[in-house]
Amino acid sequence: MNGLMMDFPLTITGIMQHANRVHGSKEVVSALREGDGYKVHRCTYGDLFKRAGQLANALQSLGVKQGDVLGTLAWNDYRHMEIYYAVCCSGAVVHTVNPRLFEEQLEYIVNHGEDQWLFIDLDFLPLIEKMQDRFPKIKGYILLCDAGTMPDTSLKNVYAYETLMADQPQSFAWPELDEKTASGICYTSGTTGNPKGVVYSHRSTVLISMTGATAPSIGLTEADVVLPVVPMFHVNAWNLPYTCPMVGAKLVLPGPFMGSGQVLAELMDQEKVTASAGVPTVWLGLLEYLRASDTKLATVNTLMVGGAATPKSLMEAFEKEQGIFMMQGWGMTETSPLGTMNGKSPEMDSLSGDEQYQLRLRVGRPTFGVEVRIVDTEGEELPWDGEAAGALQVRGPWICSEYLGIGKTDAHTADGWFDTGDIATVQPSGNVAITDRVKDVIKSGGEWISSNDLENAAVSHPEVAEAGAIGVYHPKWSERPLLCVVPAPGKSPSKESVLATVAEQVAKWWVPEDVVFVESLPHTATGKISKKDLREQFKDYQFPA
Missing domain, CATH: 3.30.300.30 (ANL, C-terminal domain)
Known part of the structure; x- marks a missing residue:
């Protein structure tokens, strides 16, 4: 006997429509470059989704079709958010390109991903001008600016973003998409060999956004103000551009100032940020600025950290000097990226101070939807006893089943698990500790x-x-x-x-x-x-x- 429930597709369009109706008045704040400093741009989710409709109409007028891949080289700001929704909700695919990669890697992933158009922040214009002859499949370029700031450029078939959208209607006939439709592509960093393309679906993105909002995970609510320092060109900024609209959290985007401790501290203070997310090097820089300027962050209560191991000294410094809890997690491009989170728990509250830190240095327990196991060199599963160390393998509905244009690799096991390349131990409670990368x-x-x-x-x-x-x-x-x-x-x-x-x-x-x-x-x-x-x-x- 089957359940008698409606067959309702899980799509990013659904996130957009829900956020527009229920949380449309919530703010999206962006730090934009202005001269030697920055200015703040403000809009609402409602404003942003109207402009996403304009952009979708503009792309349609350029001949963009469902399934086409459009690349972005852009910072965390409102325009990049508009691209996220306009492209994937119209049935095309957003390929977020990391502009910090070497030229050879950029050339490879733009061509391998078969990008047809590139959205480019002006900061990256000189790089793409130099490389344009190496992108034979690109049909044209859209610079993220208005007519007044449109620079002279050697790029062919180039548009100013605001000019392209100006006369387009705000309403768009968003198509009904299959939830398995590709929504985005992100390439691994390519530390060995060529980068590998991971293709996210609407379904996987919605599921991970829903899980990320739960208390055992990130636990965001409508009362939160969130600043994603993790770039939108890296694993969808850990899915925060989707989770925040879903729950109605105010979103603060740092633009090109992700590495500026001063700008981050000012945004956190001015916008009353409650939670932020980034890699340890970002928080080291922020801590240095806070100490040098004798600044206290009054509203921030949580810093989410991933991408690398978090030193105990960094956790202690933020807690003792700022009263901020650093919540460590683990994931990778292939896991969309949410895998495990180590938030506050009753187990933690029962431990002494040093014991708490020893637990917090672990990356936490798997979120619902992610299964983990550790195996020895023969592929035999090892016990969750906190002592046995083995290769960490995962599986779940937002785990990469194969790579774009490559298929399955040695990382994909015959019985359906993905080998992460990490060495880990797991406690009986499911708390994971990453002891190292296999190659490190x-x-x-x-x-x-x-x-x-x-x-x-x-x-x-x-x-x-x-x-x-x-x-x-x-x-x-x-x-x-x-x-x-x-x-x-x-x-x-x-x-x-x-x-x-x-x-x-x-x-x-x-x-x-x-x-x-x-x-x-x-x-x-x-x-x-x-x-x-x-x-x-x-x-x-x-x-x-």
Whole structure:
């Protein structure tokens, strides 16, 4: 016997229509570049969706059809939000392109994704002008500006965004889409080989948005004011451009100022932000500004953090100095990205202060809709005992089943799981700890050493701003850890004091063989420490005799 429920498709169009009717008066605030500073643009969800209708009509007049792929190189602002909804709700596909990638990677993903039009923020115009002859499938370009700020450009078949939309009607006959219709494409960062395209569907996007709004996950409500620092060109800004309208949360978008601690702090204060999301390097920069300016954030209660391991020292600093809870989670492009979240829980409340932090350093429990398991090198499932470490595999309705134009790879198991490339342990309660990436584990004398744990221990030193640990050849042990340290501003920590701090927190044989001090560490386009580049930088390094 089947249930007698309506067969109602889960589409992003449904999010838009619900938000327009129920939360249409809620604000969307954007920081836009103006001279050497910034200005604030304000609109409502209702305004934004009307303009999305205008854009959909404009794209139709250009010949854009359902299934066409349209690329964006844009910051987090209201225009990018309009593109999100206009494109995918009309049946086309939004391909958010990370402008921080190398030119070779940009060329590959724009061509591989078969993008037909590109929306371009003016900041990225010189880059695309230089590369336009490398995009043979592109039909034209739309610059995110109005007629008054439209620059002279060598691009062919180019339009100003506002001019293109100006005379278009606000209403659009949004098509009834199958919920499995592709809505967006995001490419992996391509740390090994070419980037791989992950194609999201309307159904997967709606499901992850609904789950993200639940209390065990992000837990957003209509009372929240949310500032996504994570870029909209990276995994849909962790789906916040869909979750916030769905629940009616006010949205504050930082434009090109995602790396400015001052602008982020000012937006948080002026707009009464309650929650924000970003990678650890963003929060390190914000903390430095707050300390230097003696600024207190009065309304922020939660910082969501992912993309890399969060140091205990960073959590302690925000809680003690600002009264802000850092909520760590885990995910990846292939998981849309929500996988696990580690929010406040009764279990946490029952623990002492140090025990709480040990629990919070884990990435949390799987959200409903995500199944996890850990397996050994033979593919046999390992127990959830908090001790056994194995390859983390996941499956669920918003997990990548195959890559665009490539199909299934070695990461897709025969029994339907996706191998994440992470090494993890899982407690009996389901709480996951990522101990390392498979390719970043340091193997010394046949035993594993976690580079994440070494880095977290090092940054607990008061004079260390950032640290990266890599394995370097050793004649006796095959590999030994080398710790690369960026001193805190104005500080000069000694090698001995850094090693002593690490030795207090890890097994004796884990303690790095040496420490080198550097001005900066290489980062990937999404803000993670690039171990690949760090290993290349120190490929000829030899430990002291």
